[in-house]
Amino acid sequence: MTKFISVPSRTKEILDQYGIRAKKGYGQNFLVDPVIVEKCAQMSHPEGAVIEIGPGIGSLTEQLARYARFVCAYEIDERLIPVLKDVLSAYDNIEVIHKDFLTEDLDAKAAELKKQYGTVSVCANLPYYITSQILFRIFECQDISCITVMVQKEVGERFAAKPGSAEYSALSCEGQYLYDVKKLFTVPGRSFNPSPNVDSVIIQFVRRDTEETPEEIRSFFALVRGCFKQRRKTIYNNLKEYLQDAEKASDALQKAGIDPSRRAQEMTTDEIRKIFEVLK
Known part of the structure; x- marks a missing residue:
């Protein structure tokens, strides 16, 4: 029986066969722990389609292909x-884009x-350099009910951060607004x-029911990012810049009952x- 790709010796064999080396520019680190990989796939709610x-x-x-009805994988x-098409040729439920x-x-x-396929979830080992951008985009999509992602430990800690803490950010605010967030387990370097210098964590987001439209969610998230744009600035100064209107910012804060001298992270x-x- 052919070994799973995540077995270290099989990974090495594939990398050597195709002359592949991880590209730092794409934040590539190949997973070589079959227990963690399978556990991640099993816990990703793979009942329908997985992105x-x-x-x-x-x-x-x-x-994922062993547990999901269909897997849609995006590779830049x-x-x-050609490597993916070759090593995954035994599976007929994978689309590589x-x-x-x-x-x-x-x-x-x-x-x-x-x-x-009935349900759509996301499961991925996200490139460290672009984690936030990818998650912000996924958060805006209503049809994705569950997100299970491997991220840098410090990024993972932001998701569970509370207002007033140093880690609390726009990412924390958006994630907790739409999802129940929990840390599943730590993944050592x-x-x-190649082995990174930092550990990772696997974080899962299960979407809460909401009647808001995608347009409303995008608009709210744009406001959140505007409020957090410069952490040292007050909510008034960030909102004034976001709205390009000092009077409108002042009026909005007054009507919302928000002290203009506070900061978004509070x-x-x-x-x-x-x-x-x-x-x-």
């Missing part, structure tokens, strides 16, 4: 497309997958090839939401 971003040489993709590195995930019409793709999601409702 993966950055499959690399397919270690997680392979395990053209060197890896050579594309920058951030340029995809995610709403349309997720709606298509949901219609065909030695579980990757405020709850509900408080920022009050500003959004006033500005509607």
